[in-house]
Amino acid sequence: MLDLSFVRENLEQVRQMLRDRGLPDQLxxxxxxxxxxxxxxxxxxxxxxxxxxxxxxIAALKKQGRDASALIQExxxxxxxxxxxxxxxxxxxNQLRAALxxxxxxxxxxxxxxxxxxDNQEVRRWGEPRKxxxxxxxxxxxxxxxxxxxxxxAAKISGARFAVYSGVGAELERALANFMLDLHTREHGYTxxxxxxxxxxxxxxxxxxxxxxAQDLFKLENSDFWLIPTAEVPVTNxxxxxxxxxxxxxxxxxxxxxxxxxEAGSYGKDTRGIIRQHQFQKVELVKFSLPETSYEELESLxxxxxxxxxxxxxxxxxxxxxxxxxxxxxAKTYDLEVWLPSSREYKEISSCSNFEAFxxxxxxxxxxxxxGGKTEFLxxxxxxxxxxxxxxxxxxxxxxxxDGSVIIPNTLRPYLHGLEKITPA
RNA sequence: GGAGAGGUGGCCGAGUGGCUUAAGGCGGCGGUUUGCUAAACCGUUGUACGGCCAAAAGCUGUACCCAGGGUUCGAAUCCCUGCCUCUCCGCCA
Numbered sequence: 134m135l136d137l138s139f140v141r142e143n144l145e146q147v148r149q150m151l152r153d154r155g156l157p158d159q160l161x162x163x164x165x166x167x168x169x170x171x172x173x174x175x176x177x178x179x180x181x182x183x184x185x186x187x188x189x190x191i192a193a194l195k196k197q198g199r200d201a202s203a204l205i206q207e208x209x210x211x212x213x214x215x216x217x218x219x220x221x222x223x224x225x226x227n228q229l230r231a232a233l234x235x236x237x238x239x240x241x242x243x244x245x246x247x248x249x250x251x252d253n254q255e256v257r258r259w260g261e262p263r264k265x266x267x268x269x270x271x272x273x274x275x276x277x278x279x280x281x282x283x284x285x286x287a288a289k290i291s292g293a294r295f296a297v298y299s300g301v302g303a304e305l306e307r308a309l310a311n312f313m314l315d316l317h318t319r320e321h322g323y324t325x326x327x328x329x330x331x332x333x334x335x336x337x338x339x340x341x342x343x344x345x346x347a348q349d350l351f352k353l354e355n356s357d358f359w360l361i362p363t364a365e366v367p368v369t370n371x372x373x374x375x376x377x378x379x380x381x382x383x384x385x386x387x388x389x390x391x392x393x394x395x396e397a398g399s400y401g402k403d404t405r406g407i408i409r410q411h412q413f414q415k416v417e418l419v420k421f422s423l424p425e426t427s428y429e430e431l432e433s434l435x436x437x438x439x440x441x442x443x444x445x446x447x448x449x450x451x452x453x454x455x456x457x458x459x460x461x462x463x464a465k466t467y468d469l470e471v472w473l474p475s476s477r478e479y480k481e482i483s484s485c486s487n488f489e490a491f492x493x494x495x496x497x498x499x500x501x502x503x504x505g506g507k508t509e510f511l512x513x514x515x516x517x518x519x520x521x522x523x524x525x526x527x528x529x530x531x532x533x534x535x536d537g538s539v540i541i542p543n544t545l546r547p548y549l550h551g552l553e554k555i556t557p558a
Numbered sequence: 559g560g561a562g563a564g565g566u567g568g569c570c571g572a573g574u575g576g577c578u579u580a581a582g583g584c585g586g587c588g589g590u591u592u593g594c595u596a597a598a599c600c601g602u603u604g605u606a607c608g609g610c611c612a613a614a615a616g617c618u619g620u621a622c623c624c625a626g627g628g629u630u631c632g633a634a635u636c637c638c639u640g641c642c643u644c645u646c647c648g649c650c651a
């Protein structure tokens with residue numbers, strides 16, 4: 134959420150931002166709504182000031198044992214008028230807030246202007262895609278052949294966009310998650326969090342998924358409970374409505390969770406394999422930062438996520454998303470894309486974003502410099518470090534052999550009791 | 559699932575309709591005293607949204623005692639609904 138007075142004072146800049154993102158102008162009523170709200174507020178408040186004063190007079194009269202019925206009558210009418218005005222003002226206020234919550238974040242000036250993913254800017258590449266002397270297979274062929282991935286039974290027990298991992302397949306998923314968590318906690322200084330996988334709607338409003346993107350989420354019936362689409366939601370909301378001390382910043386958390394997404398509107402997209410699932414696992418990195426250092430923190434967070442790919446020796450590139458591709462809450466996002474030999478392209482495996490104060494305003498995440506300083510909104514950042522299922526895919530596809538077996542990269546072997554190779558069962 | 563107790567400022571805690579501008583304490587900040595620290599003493603203390611002002615400072619208004627409604631001239635206080643926490647019993651991984 135943007136700051137109300139910022140929008141009021143910078144309407145043209147906000148309009149330009151909407152154009153850059155390729156969105157329609159949604160600010161038509163904003164000015165009138167804001168002006169009317171303030172007019173009502175001022176008048177209702179001055180009427181209340183009168184009422185407060187007269188109520189004191191009534192108390193004083195009664196104390197002296199004198200008659201106050203005339204004043205009481207008068208205030209009774211004044212009260213009705215105030216109530217009416219309060220209702221109107223609240224109505225305007227709700228409309229204004231609703232409008233404000235639907236305005237996306239302002240992109241950082243370093244973000245490339247563009248319409249769609251084709252306009253994203255490649256920042257760097259790492260590693261050489263391997264040259265195969267045979268036709269590399271896709272993971273949806275390799276996995277079932279190795280007996281470690283089962284789509285048919287997943288469809289039976291759940292439905293489309295689910296998978297069952299078995300044997301070494303399940304162990305590999307667990308090994309990857311453990312490796313990532315160890316790397317981030319032992320070497321990168323993140324404190325691990327194991328949060329609830331179910332959150333209330335306030336948390337989703339805090340990080341920006343609600344109210345606009347309810348259709349992407351799974352909601353539990355007859356309750357205010359939702360399945361988390363990412364650990365970003367519970368972890369960013371950890372310090373909601375709190376005031377943190379500036380010396381404690383940056384706070385760095387990592388969290389392994391399952392993630393649940395309805396994938397409504399993605400019919401026909403990534404239908405084969407486990408690239409796009411209703412349920413997947415992810416290790417997430419979340420930072421709470423001082424405003425002045427948040428872009429340095431974005432760079433280091435991105436490097437921390439990249440380290441996972443480097444240790445696993447998986448070729449990847451880093452892409453800066455353009456204004457048209459940028460997420461609703463984000464001011465700047467780097468996508469990490471890993472090389473997938475079967476499709477001969479780089480595929481998103483992590484998304485690292487600086488939200489600046491956008492989420493902090495919604496979730497009321499504040500900090501204070503020194504004792505007695507003013508409270509300020511902090512900056513929030515997050516990125517996958519990494520999507521475990523997609524890393525699983527990258528391992529299986531990049532390390533496949535001609536006979537359909539898969540070599541386990543050295544880094545992972547300690548997490549798999551020394552296993553060097555996955556061969557058909 | 560049954561029975562009960564609660565939710566007040568950064569924290570503890572008083573407060574059953576107007577003498578509350580939320581007592582008192584702790585903590586924080588400023589000061590006095592002091593060789594230093596500590597102690598003692600004095601002062602001070604939150605958030606949000608408005609208005610005045612070129613702006614800042616400042617002054618000023620309103621709201622905020624879990625949330626949302628209601629009663630009343632007036633609500634932290636009375637009534638209703640919801641959420642959350644705790645205790646005991648039962649059940650349970």
